[in-house]
Amino acid sequence: MAQTSTHVDSDRRISTPAAISSIFPPIQQALVNGLEDPINIAGCARKLQQIAKDAGHERPLTIGLKEADGMYDGLPFELSGARFPSPLSLAAANSTTETRLVGRAIGQKLGSVGVNWVFIPTVDLLGESIEPLDASKTFGQDAESVCGHALALIQGLADEGVSACTNAHPAATTLEILRTQRFTELASSMDEQTNLPEFRPVRAVLTRYPLNSMQFGAAIHDFSEPEQSAHAIRATCEMVLRNTCGFQGPTVSSFTETTDSAAVCAMHTPLLSFLSGLDMVRLPEGAAAQQESVSVLKRAMGSGIIPYNLIQASAARVAAFKARFLSWERALNDSPAQSASLPAPGSLVHAIYRDAVTALSPGNSPLQGLARTSILVVLTPTVPRRNPDSPSDPFEPLGRALSDHFPRLRHVPYTLSAGLTDVHQAFLQRAAAVVLVLCNTSSAMIESQDEFVGAVHRSLRVRDAMAGQQRTRKVVIGAGNPRDLRDPFAGWWGVLCYEYSKGALEAVAEVVLGQREATGKIP
Secondary structure (H helix, E strand, O other): OEOOEEEOOHHHOOOHHHHHHHHHHHHHHHHHOOOOOHHHHHHHHHHHHHHHHHOOOOOOOOOEEOOOOOOOOOOOOOEOOEOOOOHHHHHHHOOHHHHHHHHHHHHHHHHHOOOOEEOOOEOOOOOOOOOHHHHHHOOOOOHHHHHHHHHHHHHHHHHOOOEEEEEEOHHHHHHHHHHHOOHHHHHHHHHHHOOOHHHHHHHHHHHHOOOOEEEEOOOHHHOOOHHHHHHHHHHHHHHHHHHHOOOOOOEEEOOOOOOOOHHHHHHHHHHHHHHOOOOEEEOOOOHHHHHHHHHHHHHHHHHOOOOHHHHHHHHHHHHHHHHHHOOHHHHOOOOOOOOOOOOOHHHHHHHHHHHHOEEOOOOOOOOOOOOOOOOEEEEEEOOOOOOOOOOOOOOHHHHHHHHOOOOOOEEEEEOOOOOOOHHHHHHHHHOOEEEEEEOOOOHHHHHHHHHHHHHHHHHHHHHHOOOOOOOOEEEEEEOOOHHHHOOOOOOOEEEEOOOOOHHHHHHHHHHHOOOOOOOOOOO
């Protein structure tokens, strides 16, 4: 669902508060009708654009879609029944050509419903600072790979008239320097920092696309004092983005909350974002909070709390961005023009998931040659659901794919709180082969999962030691951040699929069944 953003528009520089006041109520009314399907989204988008044009704006509104769950689960419509692969899967598939095609496919879908701006990709390197649940939003930990795939995705979106808003966390690095350096020493320190691998993707994107927008992905409440945040952001904008990287596009705040109080959030966050040197702000959710945010900004602009030179500079950057990417012809067109045809979206997605599966162990899958009548036990963790429409157990597609070849398959979920239960033990005692699925959606889950794996090891070791028993064939599937799942267990044949979407699980099932080889690369 598109999230409302506000900015200082150079088309109406002097009367900006009045412009915001005049356009906000009809926009709010247009949004009241709801955005439940593509037809409503497209109609609402055109209505918003017509309101803006009638109000005298020279350029269309930027209508943006925030990313969710890696990249695209926020889309309220299906892509020919297929979910787009996450950036981590795209990087593992190791084809920037495929990544650009995905960008084009997303661009065509978004353009068809009037969305012209999307808050992807994330160009931070996958590291310890990335929460496990957010790992799929990244293109991995190799700087060159992140550069290549981020640029390919942005270009694919641009091919279809959609602008990317790059996500990054450079202000957090700036703050760490500020804590140990005097401000007078900051320039030389920042110059050294921007040459480090973690800054390379940011520089590559900003150099190639100097008029694109960039979103700061840190939250104000990450800092002990809001002033620290503002100082770090201001230094990052001036010394890193503008001076060092030559970036001329608008910067966007994602600071949608500062405290648990929506009222405090509405009062302080947007204003602090503009005073920190950012040009656009994503308003907090909820009509009341958004109206309060707009009122606060109007008063700040009218009273001079936001200096006029900041308003002028932001207005100029936003105007240049809109002139580069937006046109009324496209914004008001029921059927915007698209570039050359794409491969069938479903086949593209399936090919990428296949290419992304990565082997952790040499040789063939232990399930090859296993008799069809054998009992196969599949142990899967309880994990957060990707979206409300997904199955209650997201690993059902894996169980179904494997059961086509092993009708006696037993799919047994496990919870880390309960650990290895008597039910699990009973199934393991009868299993000719075991497929153990591991995820790492949180740090606590990683630690508890290690305990569960140890219990499974001990149970199978006891069983295999019994006289006359054949050794249990063991396969482990990692569905998540490869940093925590890449090490194969002794005696287990391992494979990675990076996420637990339907497409990813069906692709890894093909490899586990020995139908095809794993060709992916750990990103």
